[in-house]
Amino acid sequence: MTLLNIDIQYLSETLEGLLKIPSPTGYTDEIVRHVSKKLEALGVFYEVTRRGAVRARISGRSRRPARAFVSHLDTLGAQVKALKENGRLELVPIGHWSARFAEGARTTVFSENGAYTGTILPLKASGHTYNEGIDNLPIGWNYVELRVDAYSKSTDDLHRLGIDVGDFVAIDPAPEFLENGFIVSRHLDNKAGVAVMLAALKAMTESDIEPNVDIFWLFTIAEETGHGAQSILTPDIASMVAIDNGTTAPGQNSDEFGVTIAMADQTGPFDFHLTRKMVQLCRENDIKFQKDVFRYYRSDAASAIEAGADVRTALITFGVDASHGYERIHMHALRSLAELATGYALSPVEIQRDAREFAGLTGFTHQPREDADQHLNPETEEPEPEPEPEAEPVDE
Structure with missing residues (x-):
């Protein structure tokens, strides 16, 4: 298929706008409103759950087996654990991130009386006072405090x-x-994924190409605390592709360029057939890609499976250097992901049996066997017929 054109300026401006809106898990109302207005501007139908997860839909020729993409709007953050006698704040993290990356961070505290800026500092923050004591201070949330930019010298x-x-x-x-093309920021996980989905949606709405089945675009609000896509799926959705960050680091195969396709994370392997389709689409459309396995990582897809959803899952990622810290990505990866998303959304449905939640073996998938050279027909997921044997020569 011909790849849809991705508006890079729109993608960049969308990401920049998302990053301006604070959205630690549990404080996501405003970014939900922002994304909903972006969907309205694109003319895309959407609905919002009680807590704020957003489910958008582009209608296809058939309702089932519907496909879905998912990214999360929430980010890492912190909460006030205690008010300290010195007028500073003890913190606990929201999500899993090291206090190593919190030291020196500028912050905003949302109180009943309004918002205050501040800085997270180690308990020993002045070299002129503590000398080598700064370097000897352990790393951890028990060893940092938040200094509020207001008159504050006591609990009172x-x-x-x-x-x-x-x-x-x-x-x-x-x-x-x-x-x-490089982008350096906190919270690229996963506001970059959200920007990718919106850019892909824009390309699809401008193309006027009707997909074969309904395509859902899911924006969750609690992935960083492990909840993710637990309650936003519909029974029509048979396959879900998470768009999130891949970790570029020694020992990993992820890259800041192209698409990194996750084969497994800490919850186990992703769906064999859906993951293979992502690889196939990259090859057919000359999208740079690489595969990786993440040992200390989970995504919206994991939360859906753990909640009992019978849905095929895959994870496609943009490579992030220093994930959950000062992150860095490249626009090449974001564009590549948006292209792959549109390619999948408009591709034929091979596993027609997925339209039913329960069925017999007819149309059920195959995987290559160790004891046979079995080639699968990607159009039907059925074994290709064996070639007819050549006729034996006949003596005249």
Whole structure:
């Protein structure tokens, strides 16, 4: 198929707009509103759950077996654990991230009386005071505190500011969009994935090509705390592709360029057939790709499977350097992902049996066997017929 044109400027501006909106898990109302308005501008139908997950849909020729993409709107952050006698705040993290990356971060604290900026500092923050004690201080959330940018030298001062236990703390992203295509920021996980989905949606709405089946676009609000896509799927959805970050680091095969296709994460392998289709689409459309396995990673797809959803899952990623820290990605990967998403959305449905939740073996898939050279027909997922044997020569 011919790849749809991805509007790179729209993708970049969309990501920049998403990064400006604080959205630690549990504090996502405003980014939900923002994404909903983006969907309205594209003319895409959507609905919002009670808590704020967004489910958009592009109608296809058939309702089933529907396909879905999923990214999460929530990011890492922190909450106030305690008000300290010195007028500073003890914190606990939202999501799993190291206090190593919290030290020095600029923040916004959302209190009952309004928002206050601040800085996360180690307990020993002045070299002029502590000398080598700074370097000897352990790393951990018990060894940092939040200094609020307001008059605050005691617990009473904090109370007067309206700050209390449980208040949300957003970590400033400090984004940089470089001319060479690199993007450096916090929270690229997974606002970059959201921007990819919106850019792919824009390309599809402008193409006027009707997909074969309904395509759902899911935006979740609690992936960083493990909930993800547990409650947003519909029975019509047979396959779901998560778009999230891949970890570029020593010992990993991910890359900041092209698409990194995850073969497995800490919850186990992704669906054999759906993952193979992602690879096939990349090869057919000359999209740079590589495969990887993530040992300490889970995504929206994992939460759906653990919740009992009988849905095929795959994970396609943009390579991120220093994930859950000061992250870096490249626009090449984002464009490649958006292209792959449109390619999958418009591709034929091979496994027609997936339209039913239960059925017999007719149309059920095959996987290559060790004891046979079995070639599968990708159009039907059935074994290709064996070639007819050549006729024996006949003596005249």
